[in-house]
Amino acid sequence: MKTIILAVAIRWLIPVFIIFSLYILFRGHNHPGGGFIGGLICSIAFIFHLMVHGPQKTTSDFFTLILYHFPRRPEHSRTRHFLRLLIIQVKRKREADEEYEWLEYVISIEPVYFIATGLLLAAISGVAGLLLNQPYMAALWSDFEIPVLGKPGTPILFDAGVYLLVLGIVLKITIALAEAD
Template sequence: MRTIIFSTAIRLLTPVFLLFSVYILFRGHNHPGGGFIGGLIGSIAFVFHVLAHGANATARVFFSLTLYHYPRQAGHSRTRYFMQIMNANLRGRRKGYKENRWNYIFVRVRPVYIIAFGLLLAVTSGTIGLLAGQPYMAAFWMDVHLPVLGSLGTPLLFDAGVYLLVLGMVLKMIFTMSKE
């Protein structure tokens, strides 16, 4: 059931769900939480968005990226060209530019890519210990302590991989089920 109240509430609650899921992801080393629970909480935002707006709208809003570019003109510096490209990508195409010069690349991040990247992160976090001569999944910590994140190390890399893996699996299930 799609109502205006539900759509508006989900539009406001989606960033809250995502921020809370990232908080739970980083909290998982010292307290209950981690990648699995954070991934489930993060996927709740997308499940509700699919229920409110549909799978195509959710994929278009959150998992599509349009990059604009145009050929560099002779005489323009690389810095000016780079700044124009960044300005066009961040703010969209401007009407002042000639429309026929602009090309665009449309990129869609599919849930399978999120699953693959999460699995790559999780496996990479284990092989770092193996390459250092330690047992597989041995923890390595950096000496830097960040105020919000805490200590960075391979367990956080593993949790981030699990986070993306769970998020991608739930997204794949939701997108598949919503199309039927």
């Protein structure tokens, strides 16, 4: 379903969905919501983009990192290399001098990485209680308060793990179904 109206609307709605999902994630330990609902809302943004543009464009736009680097040559001093790096970072890659050879690293972030990171965060949030001779998954809170978020603790770490887990599972299923079509 490739319509110009939906394609333009999705461009504006993706940040709204992601910000709203983070809001739901962070208010989850005091009010209804949390990691599960937040992960579902965040995945809706990527599902809409996938419906309009297809799985290849969605994965290349959101889940692919391209890093540029040029190696330091032994004949250049550290300060000269650092200044040269600053100057070239300001310019675009195409406008850089030809004497420097750029190395390009393409890192693809698979939904399985979200799933594994989410499971790791959820498990780590439970281990914190064991280290302090309390039951597994005991809620521990810090002494300081972050202005907008409140007091961070192990429940928000658990919710963040669930958020990433749900996001990864929904993305994996949706991309697999879209590629099979």
